[in-house]
Amino acid sequence: MALRELSSLEKFLGLKKPNKYSTQGDKKVPVLQSNNGAPLVGLVTIACHLVKEAKRLELLGDSAESRAVVQQWLEHRVTKLDGCTKEEMKTILKDLNLYLQDKVYLAGNQLTIADTFMYYGIHPLIVDLAIQEKEQYVNVTRWFDHIQHYPGIRHHLPPVAVLRNRIYTGRHH
Amino acid sequence: MKLFVSEGNPHCLKVLAALEVCGVQCDVQYVNHEEKVVPFLSRPALPALLLSSGQHLFSSNAICRYLFEVNGQDSSELCNQWLEWEATVLQPALLEALHIAVVQGKGSEVSKVLQGPLNSLDQSLSKGNTPYLTGKAVSVADVVLWAALYPVLSDSSLALGECKCVKTWFDRGAVMHSFQSAAQKVLQGKGLQGMKSFMQRQPAPRSSQCRDTQQCNSN
Numbered sequence: 001m002a003l004r005e006l007s008s009l010e011k012f013l014g015l016k017k018p019n020k021y022s023t024q025g026d027k028k029v030p031v032l033q034s035n036n037g038a039p040l041v042g043l044v045t046i047a048c049h050l051v052k053e054a055k056r057l058e059l060l061g062d063s064a065e066s067r068a069v070v071q072q073w074l075e076h077r078v079t080k081l082d083g084c085t086k087e088e089m090k091t092i093l094k095d096l097n098l099y100l101q102d103k104v105y106l107a108g109n110q111l112t113i114a115d116t117f118m119y120y121g122i123h124p125l126i127v128d129l130a131i132q133e134k135e136q137y138v139n140v141t142r143w144f145d146h147i148q149h150y151p152g153i154r155h156h157l158p159p160v161a162v163l164r165n166r167i168y169t170g171r172h173h
Numbered sequence: 174m175k176l177f178v179s180e181g182n183p184h185c186l187k188v189l190a191a192l193e194v195c196g197v198q199c200d201v202q203y204v205n206h207e208e209k210v211v212p213f214l215s216r217p218a219l220p221a222l223l224l225s226s227g228q229h230l231f232s233s234n235a236i237c238r239y240l241f242e243v244n245g246q247d248s249s250e251l252c253n254q255w256l257e258w259e260a261t262v263l264q265p266a267l268l269e270a271l272h273i274a275v276v277q278g279k280g281s282e283v284s285k286v287l288q289g290p291l292n293s294l295d296q297s298l299s300k301g302n303t304p305y306l307t308g309k310a311v312s313v314a315d316v317v318l319w320a321a322l323y324p325v326l327s328d329s330s331l332a333l334g335e336c337k338c339v340k341t342w343f344d345r346g347a348v349m350h351s352f353q354s355a356a357q358k359v360l361q362g363k364g365l366q367g368m369k370s371f372m373q374r375q376p377a378p379r380s381s382q383c384r385d386t387q388q389c390n391s392n
Contacts, residue, residue: 029261040250042257049250065224068239072232079260091215098213 002030002043005120008155009047009113013054021046044074047113059113069107073114081121089125093137096122100139104146111150119147123157134162175200175223176236177210178359181371183271184233186359187320188220191237193351194316195244206371234260234317241313248314251307255314259321263290267321269378274331275365276372283331291336294318298338304345311346319346323356328365 003021010018022031024041032040032049040046051059061067081092096118100106106114126134126144134141145162148154176192176199178185192199199222204210210221211229222230222239230236234256238248248256267290270283298306306314325331326343346352360367 038251040254042254042261044257045250045254048253052250064239064242065226065228067242068224068230068235069228071238072230072235075232075234075257075260078257079264095214101213 002028004156005043005117006030006046006050008120008153008157009050009116011155012116012152013050013056015050015054019050043078043117044071047074047117051113058110059116061107061112061114062110063108066108066112070112070114073106073118077114077117077121081118093122093125093140097137097139100143104143106143111147115143115147115150116153119144119153120157123160126160127158174225175202177202177204177208177219177221177223179204179206179208179219179371180359180361181368182206182219182359183267183321183324183368183371185220186323186355187233187317188222188236188240189355189358190320190351191240191313191316193354194311194349195240195246197240197243199240206374232260237313237317241316246313248312249307252312252314255306256317259314259317263294263318263321265378266290267325268375270325271365271368271372272375272378274325274328275369280328280331280365283325284333287325288334291333291339295336295339298342305342315342315346319343319352320355323347323352324360324365324368327356 003023006021007018019032022033023029024031029041030043030046032046034040040049048060051057061070080088084092105111106118122140122144126141129137129141141162144160148157148159176188178189178201180203189201192201204219206219207217208219209217210223211218211231214231218231220233220236222236224230230239238256241248266286270287273286274280274283303309305311306318322343323346325333326339327347
């Protein structure tokens with residue numbers, strides 16, 4: 001999973017030569033063996049490295065505050081979202097939904113790799129949501145739909161149908 | 174900007190130490206463990222940093238990284254890697270260790286969950302052959318890992334196996350005034366017991382059996 005995400009990121013960044021990755025441990029943590037120096041370990045670490053290599057620093061956030069917010073969501077992705085239980089999943093979606101209430105992107109006013117990697121991580125959860133649940137997390141699905149249609153992001157993942165008009169308008173019918 | 178912390182919360186030790194090391198001016202407010210500071214999170218999350226943009230940072234590592242960046246020290250790739258290792262490998266083991274030692278009172282069983290991560294840290298330090306994790310100077314990675322390990326490594330009653338390089342490296346941080354002062358604020362001079370009321374409110378950690386022991390900086 002992580003390796004496919006990194007290869008999708010490489011394509012999005014327009015990196016010409018695809019890197020070779022290996023994995024470490026039962027959790028299959030990605031490892032990037034570079035020609036010079038020590039290997040880089042970890043999804044977030046390697047993703048930030050690739051962005052720098054492609055000289056697309058704006059994808060890491062355009063101010064110190066945005067950069068901190070980007071790193072926070074990347075950490076959230078690998079510590080909370082990955083391997084979460086069904087119960088935790090509901091809390092994650094509920095919190096994210098509230099957070100995205102007044103936002104188009106996770107950090108600042110432009111796409112960053114926080115959007116990319118939260119999108120990759122949350123994709124399997126969204127696939128499993130029933131229509132009613134998608135409406136319950138309407139801000140998450142709006143953001144999700146925006147990111148999956150953002151040029152060059154989706155790559156290895158199938159598109160998820162998100163209804164743009166509400167069928168269920170609330171509890172009172 | 175304003176920093177919210179609570180007494181007895183080990184994550185707060187990191188940000189208070191980082192604040193002292195960087196010397197950044199910031200309001201610090203002490204609140205209860207259960208205080209909801211970050212409006213969009215269902216569970217209380219401390220420490221939290223309220224930024225001038227009105228946004229909240231709720232991850233202690235992101236807060237430390239931000240304080241260092243404001244202070245003119247961007248984190249290097251090696252730093253990034255240590256921070257990711259801390260969050261994904263060390264932190265779950267540490268929380269389990271603290272739960273065993275503080276809530277269950279079985280200090281002798283702590284090494285079972287912590288020895289793996291401590292050994293990989295030791296290996297990296299001995300291979301790296303530098304006084305600090307990322308080179309010759311203190312970086313955000315050192316501050317985060319020192320603070321994370323402070324409660325367990327400064328308690329001699331926990332029978333942790335000999336990790337010579339970790340000990341030498343840790344002692345460099347433990348003697349710093351910034352750490353003494355941050356630890357005093359969080360642990361109140363009570364050592365591990367200072368975290369009891371915080372740890373009792375945390376959900377019991379999932380067992381380490383299903384967790385892997387990822388190594389940082391190794392092949």
